[in-house]
Amino acid sequence: MSQLVIHDLHISIGDKTIVKGFTLTIKQGEVHAIMGPNGTGKSTLAKAIAGHPDYTITSGEVLLDGGSVLAMEPDERARAGLFLAFQYPSEIPGVSIANFLRAAVQARMTEGEELDATGYYKRLYAKMDMLKIDRKFTSRSVNEGFSGGEKKRCEILQMAMLEPKIALMDETDSGLDIDALRIVADGVNAQRKSAAAPGIMLITHYQRLLDYIVPDFVHVMHDGRIVKSGDKSLALELEAKGYDWVKQEFAAANA
Amino acid sequence: MPAVSTTSLVGSFTQEAFNTHLARVSHLPAWWLDRKRAAYGRFVALPMPKRTDEGWRFSNLSTLTLDGFEVGRAVPGTASSSALPAAASLTYLNNRATARTGDVPAGVIFDTLQNALLKHGDLVKAHLLAQPSKLGSDKFAALHEAFLEDGAFIYVPKGFEVTEPLAVYHQAEGPGSAVFPHTLVVAEDNAKVTVADFFASTVGGVLRPDGSSGHFACGGNDLYAGHGASVSYIALQDWSRDTLSFQFNATVARRDAKVLSLNVHLGARQARHESFSQLQAPGAHSEMLALTVAQGAQEFDQRTLQIHQAPNTSSNLLYKNALLDQAKTIFSGLIVVDPDAQKTDAYQSNRNLMLSDEAEANSLPGLEIQANDVRCTHGATSARIDAEQEFYLESRGIKPAHAQELLVFGFFEEVLGKIENEALHDALAAIIRNKFKK
Numbered sequence: 001m002s003q004l005v006i007h008d009l010h011i012s013i014g015d016k017t018i019v020k021g022f023t024l025t026i027k028q029g030e031v032h033a034i035m036g037p038n039g040t041g042k043s044t045l046a047k048a049i050a051g052h053p054d055y056t057i058t059s060g061e062v063l064l065d066g067g068s069v070l071a072m073e074p075d076e077r078a079r080a081g082l083f084l085a086f087q088y089p090s091e092i093p094g095v096s097i098a099n100f101l102r103a104a105v106q107a108r109m110t111e112g113e114e115l116d117a118t119g120y121y122k123r124l125y126a127k128m129d130m131l132k133i134d135r136k137f138t139s140r141s142v143n144e145g146f147s148g149g150e151k152k153r154c155e156i157l158q159m160a161m162l163e164p165k166i167a168l169m170d171e172t173d174s175g176l177d178i179d180a181l182r183i184v185a186d187g188v189n190a191q192r193k194s195a196a197a198p199g200i201m202l203i204t205h206y207q208r209l210l211d212y213i214v215p216d217f218v219h220v221m222h223d224g225r226i227v228k229s230g231d232k233s234l235a236l237e238l239e240a241k242g243y244d245w246v247k248q249e250f251a252a253a254n255a
Numbered sequence: 256m257p258a259v260s261t262t263s264l265v266g267s268f269t270q271e272a273f274n275t276h277l278a279r280v281s282h283l284p285a286w287w288l289d290r291k292r293a294a295y296g297r298f299v300a301l302p303m304p305k306r307t308d309e310g311w312r313f314s315n316l317s318t319l320t321l322d323g324f325e326v327g328r329a330v331p332g333t334a335s336s337s338a339l340p341a342a343a344s345l346t347y348l349n350n351r352a353t354a355r356t357g358d359v360p361a362g363v364i365f366d367t368l369q370n371a372l373l374k375h376g377d378l379v380k381a382h383l384l385a386q387p388s389k390l391g392s393d394k395f396a397a398l399h400e401a402f403l404e405d406g407a408f409i410y411v412p413k414g415f416e417v418t419e420p421l422a423v424y425h426q427a428e429g430p431g432s433a434v435f436p437h438t439l440v441v442a443e444d445n446a447k448v449t450v451a452d453f454f455a456s457t458v459g460g461v462l463r464p465d466g467s468s469g470h471f472a473c474g475g476n477d478l479y480a481g482h483g484a485s486v487s488y489i490a491l492q493d494w495s496r497d498t499l500s501f502q503f504n505a506t507v508a509r510r511d512a513k514v515l516s517l518n519v520h521l522g523a524r525q526a527r528h529e530s531f532s533q534l535q536a537p538g539a540h541s542e543m544l545a546l547t548v549a550q551g552a553q554e555f556d557q558r559t560l561q562i563h564q565a566p567n568t569s570s571n572l573l574y575k576n577a578l579l580d581q582a583k584t585i586f587s588g589l590i591v592v593d594p595d596a597q598k599t600d601a602y603q604s605n606r607n608l609m610l611s612d613e614a615e616a617n618s619l620p621g622l623e624i625q626a627n628d629v630r631c632t633h634g635a636t637s638a639r640i641d642a643e644q645e646f647y648l649e650s651r652g653i654k655p656a657h658a659q660e661l662l663v664f665g666f667f668e669e670v671l672g673k674i675e676n677e678a679l680h681d682a683l684a685a686i687i688r689n690k691f692k693k
Contacts, residue, residue: 050650053642078652090647094665094672103661104651141665158651 002028002065002081002165004049004199009060011041011048011224017058018044020224026199028165031192033202033210033235036221037243042203043087045221046168050084051077064166079108081165083198085155085172092142097154098124100142101161108162127160131187149180156187159198167198173209185212207239220246265299266321267433267471268398276326276402283372286380294400301394310391313585313617314556318525320499324471326350326402327432332460338686339451339491340678342419348426348460350404350434363448364410365421368437371408378410382441382479386505390529390558395501399435399473406437411446413481420449420489420679427470427494428457436474442484442512449487449676452476454502454522456495469497469524477505480512482536487515489674491683493690494522496551504530508568511538515673519683520547520555521690527556534561534568534596543572544670548691549582549614559588561603563596563629572603575670577663577691578614587619590633594625603633608666610640610659663691 004026011019019041026032034042048055049062051074062069069077092100101124106115128135131153143151152172159167169188173181189212191197202213210218210232218234219226220243227250228234238246273295277288304311304319327349337344343357343365352367359365364375371379384403388396407423425436438452454474456467472494480486494500500523508514520526532541547555561570576584586605607616618635640662648658667687674680 052646073649073655074646075649075652075654075658078650084650086647086650090641090644092644092647092662092665094668095661100648100651100661103648103653103657107652107654107657141668162651 002199004082004166005061005063006049007061007063009045009062010058011044012056012058013044013054018224019048021060022221022225024219024226026166026201028199029192029197030217031200031202031213031215033204033215033218034221035204035218035235035238038205040221041224042221043170046084046170046201046203049168050074050082075107078162083159083162083164083167085159085167085169087171087174089143089151089155091144093144095142096139097142098138101158104158104162124161127157130160130190131157132183133157148175149177149183152176152180152184153187156184160187160191163196164198166201168201168203170203171205172202173204173206181209182212185209188213207235210235222247222250263303263321267324268298268321268402272326273401276404280369280404283369284376286376287372291401291403294397298394298397298401301397303394304391308391310558310587312587312619314527315525315554315583318499324431324433327427327434327470328429330428330460332428332457338424338453338462339422339682340420340676341422341451342417344422344424345407346424346426347405347436348457349428349432352405359417359421360415362412363415363417364408366408368403368406368408368439371410371439375408375410378441379408379439382477383439384475384477386477386507386531386533388503388529389531389560392501392503392527392529395473396475396503399437399475399501399503402433402435402473403437404435406439409438409440409448409450411442411448413443414445416447417449420451420676422451422453424453424455425474426455426457426462427472427498428460428467430468431470433471433473436472438476440477440486440488441479442481442486444481445483446481447485449489449679451679452488452490454490454492454494454500456498456522463495467495469495469499472498472500472523474501475503475505478514478516479507480509480514482510483512484509485513487675489517489519489679489683491519491686492522492526493686494526496522496524496553498523500526502526502528504528506530506532506541508532508534508539508541510536513540513542515542515544517544517546517670517674519687520545521687523553525554525556527558529558531560532562532570534563534565534570536565537567539565539568541570542673543570543574544673545574546667546670546687547574547576547584548579548687549576549584550579552581554583554585556585557587559603560591561589561601562591562593563599563601564593566595566597566599568596569600570602573670574605575608575666576606576616577608577610577666578616579610581611581613583615583617585617585619586635587621588633589621589623590631592624592626592629592631597626597628599626599629599631601629601631605635606666607635607637608640608663609637610663660691664688
């Protein structure tokens with residue numbers, strides 16, 4: 001079984017340190033919700049682990065199945081089994097979803113191996129049906145002119161097609177109405193049940209998403225690190241008491 | 256040495272060369288031969304472009320030469336004629352018609368210009384090179400008319416629709432060969448047609464875009480769309496990389512006519528393209544599109560003019576360039592709205608994708624509006640590949656080189672996507688993809 005070990009990770013943008021000693025192990029099949037107020041470094045963490053060039057990992061380690069990913073390029077990390085579901089997915093004019101996904105699938109094949117086009121489309125259509133994405137979308141440009149819900153469903157579609165070992169899902173619920181949220185959650189839950197269930201880091205502000213994607217663990221992030229961990233009941237407690245409660249508790253403990 | 260100045264003005268295209276050419280076309284109508292003589296006179300008299308000419312700003316004039324060429328001679332071979340999907344095709348090699356394939360519906364004419372001059376003289380006379388040269392190349396346009404030996408004539412009568420594309424292959428072979436291709440498209444009222452011009456170099460009559468010697472290519476096309484007519488014209492310029500190329504387009508759109516012209520520029524060392532659209536009657540629309548892949552030390556010089564001469568006319572220009580290596584592009588475009596052309600809707604955009612720090616893109620967008628109730632927009636942008644887009648693709652496991660290729664093709668697809676015929680779209684995309692990989 002695969003696992004992602006994040007150990008004492010420090011991340012900065014320019015000379016500003018955002019993540020300050022983040023430690024967590026995510027095993028395949030587990031869902032870890034990372035909650036916390038704005039500006040605590042949740043998105044920074046996800047993007048840096050995926051290899052975004054704007055972020056510098058100044059110390060700490062990220063190990064996928066025991067091997068460090070930190071020296072790898074973003075595309076190598078993805079092929080090794082990491083997946084980032086973006087909070088704000090890029091629009092790629094002129095590149096159809098079908099071509100984009102085919103390129104991503106082909107990138108995972110060995111040199112000289114031919115893509116089985118029939119099998120590819122069959123699989124793509126099945127996943128699209130599951131996510132209630134109109135098949136006409138295959139010829140549409142990636143994310144271009146998509147609604148918020150369509151963009152997020154497209155992210156889950158990519159995740160379903162690429163079957164990562166570990167998925168970092170950044171605010172997947174933002175901008176979704178309740179119907180879209182339910183479709184996205186169903187898509188994620190279907191992957192949790194599959195044989196190739198990924199380990200998921202689910203970054204969110206709100207308890208709402210966790211009603212639909214029930215986490216195994218909930219972690220509260222504050223000032224660049226985890227300050228409290230628990231099970232799904234922690235999310236409900238946060239919903240009732242707000243983040244200030246955790247902040248105060250953390251401040252008291254560190255006083 | 257007075258001979259020097261004469262040489263620089265006419266170069267290889269001497270009176271003797273012109274006389275030889277005239278002798279080869281002496282069987283054509285007298286009015287046409289008279290026009291050719293007059294054109295040669297203008298060519299001789301007009302000066303070469305100067306650095307101070309507004310129409311040649313940013314152009315490299317030191318490499319513009321008329322010397323070292325020879326009007327293309329007959330060569331063996333009939334050349335390829337299957338690069339593009341088409342219902343029928345005509346092929347030219349060094350100015351001579353060498354092959355034809357397919358058929359057109361009865362009533363539609365798809366023939367050589369020479370045959371058309373002999374059989375349909377009045378039609379040809381009304382439309383062939385009937386529009387003035389307005390974008391700076393009067394001298395080269397005159398040279399084109401003087402030495403034009405043969406080309407393609409497409410005539411679609413009233414209400415006829417030709418559903419599949421008609422293709423014309425203009426090919427050059429041999430070092431220094433000068434060719435003067437021409438395609439004349441006349442679509443009468445409510446007619447519809449798609450025409451594709453393909454310009455390429457051959458060796459032994461076989462397409463060899465990169466393995467061939469340099470040429471001098473000086474070509475033109477006239478597109479006429481009558482009331483309610485629809486003309487789609489696609490040109491693919493893929494001359495050998497040592498060719499000096501000129502192309503002149505004149506488009507006339509009558510009431511409610513729609514003309515789409517898409518020029519793909521891949522070949523030549525220095526290529527100048529002038530495109531001139533006249534929206535002559537209400538409801539006329541011209542879609543002016545171009546895609547250029549500029550690499551090595553290539554220079555692509557594109558000059559455009561959209562003239563709105565009647566109310567409620569529209570035009571949409573989108574010229575996209577991808578620049579690699581030390582390549583250079585120039586785009587200079589002007590929208591003119593005549594005083595009574597109210598409710599004009601004109602758009603002009605030049606977008607440059609910079610794939611090298613050493614490449615140079617020049618943009619000169621312009622407006623000249625004399626009516627007061629119009630909507631005209633123009634703009635030019637130069638940008639590198641978007642880092643966020645590239646990261647997004649790479650975060651899916653796509654390798655950087657492939658991610659960049661996808662983004663460049665995405666950049667082109669905005670233009671290529673306007674081609675309605677899917678097979679033609681795919682053929683062009685494949686040719687561009689192949690070129691881009693070299």
